[in-house]
Amino acid sequence: MKTIHPVEEIQQVTQGNILTPKGFKAAGVHAGLRYSKKDIGMILSDNPASCAAVYTQSVVQAAPLDVTRESIASGQKLQGIVVNSACANACTGEQGLKDAFEMRNYAANQFGLQDHLVAVASTGVIGEFMQMDKVKKGIAMLEPKESNEAAEAFETAILTTDTVTKNCCYQAVIGGQLITMGGAAKGSGMIHPNMATMLGFITTDAAIESSDLQLALSSVTDLTFNQITVDGDTSTNDMVIVLANGQAGNEKVSPSHPDWKIFVELLKKTSEDLAKQIAKDGEGATKLVEVNVHGMKTKADAQAMAKTIMGSNLVKTAVYGSDANWGRVIAAMGRSGLTFNPDKVSISFGPINVLNGGVPVAFSEEEAKAYLEQKNIVIHVELQEGDEKGTAWGCDLTYDYVKINASYRS
Structure with a gap:
């Protein structure tokens, strides 16, 4: 019998996006942080999801990273991610940390979630304070839906100097079940990750424990997101988050599972696709x-x-x-x-x-x-x-x- 390499079992979904996996919704709105473009976005899972994250290795780290770390550490589950563009909330001291927590807690309250089930990400100018009145107004305007339009709204809301949105979707059969993985990202300048300004969000309906998902993400990051560079500068806000809500109904994937390599390759393929799109859209790039x-x-x-x-x-x-x-x-x-x-x-x-x-x-x-x-x-x-x-x-x-x-x- 022919042995099929894991890569050969992974198929790209050409019209897929971060909402193609089962059980996810998204939204993006204009709250006034940017002049006219969308600037507040959210991803929402129908149920608490296993999660994993990697962060910038810069000594200077923005407040949202601390808040997201605390959320994940509280229960190893996430159900929502709220994101803003225009302001990085970096180098903003105690006020910046307070604002990031307020952003998290306000979003949690808005969608009936426990605070620790929400992660926070920000991107934009360093050293400026959050306009919390506009942030909260934007969060209140969010109506997450399961549609291509909702996915595009989220993809647009997270951009800064990017010229295009970045997304991808792949599928593979794991444990006899069709597993779908979708992603969205932003990044154009300050791209030299060590885990640019780079944010990556990946969703999957696979069933997997958070610890095993973290193992997979950490190994894949070194081969994908950490291998792109635009200008040699690492951002204060780099972060990649993966949510796995288990709605595909597969037996939980783990390193001992016979299809573990396929899952890791699926994550690698998704991450590499997003990384290459970020590199291609480098500020001023033509090639x-x-x-x-x-x-x-x-x-x-x-x-x-x-x-x-x-x-x-x-x-x-x-x-x-x-x-x-x-x-x-x-x-x-x-x-x-x-x-x-x-x-x-x-x-x-x-x-x-x-x-x-x-x-x-x-x-x-x-x-x-x-x-x-x-x-x-x-x-x-x-x-x-x-x-x-x-x-x-x-x-x-x-x-x-x-x-x-x-x-x-x-």
Whole structure:
């Protein structure tokens, strides 16, 4: 009998979103925190759900992260997530923490939930206090529904400098039951997570204990959200939350379950899709860039090397200028802190080999430029140090990135 790799059992739902899994509703409204766009959103599960979260590793962390941590620690369950854009509620001291708790408790009261069943997330300008009158007005306006329009309203409410909403949905059969997983995210600048401004929300109708869901999310994050970079800056508010409400009716998934690898791959696929959409929508970006590193001694080394290359401003600007300057790639590799033999390095831009075993290769500048002018660019690096590989995603660095961030508060 043919052995099917877990990836082959996972199907993308092309019109799916964060509400495609059973038992979830969402909403998004304009409360006046932003000039005209939606700025308060909520995800609501029909029942308390198992949950998991990862947070920014920045020493400077926003108040909503503390509140969400406390909510999860109280009972290892969540039923709602309330989110605002326009204000990060970061570096706001005791008042900021008080406001985040008030935001949580007000939402809980509005929807008849216990306080600790609600998580809070915020994104926007650092160092500004929440306009709580508008926040509470927005929460009172929320009417979570189960529809594509409701999902889009939520996706829009969480955006800041993003130019597009970000969502995806995948399905797999686990334990004989069809499991659905949907996601929504925001992120465009300050993207260099270590777990950008990056928020990710994932829902699934799978049955799983919170501790096992956390195990899966922590392992997947290192291969997905932590492997994207736009500008090298990590936000104070980065957070990814997963809710699993068990409405698919499957036997609980755990590491000892025969389909555990399929569940983890389902989560990885969902996270990777959202991560790539964030990278593609980097502030001012015109191209999505993928860096594939092969031939390192350890997976961690391969991942670190890929992210170092992708994080190089010189590599990013070369891609923007459609310049096949492979010297910028190997220069970035040299400052990675990882040990390798430069005489064994090979580099390609897509199908165009420019360095082979440490020796420059004659190539057509016209063909290379034509390739680099495309919207999706892949840089391949081979080191011959081992068998492990790693991938990172990012975008080009453009004039518009400077324009956007030079006037971010205006």
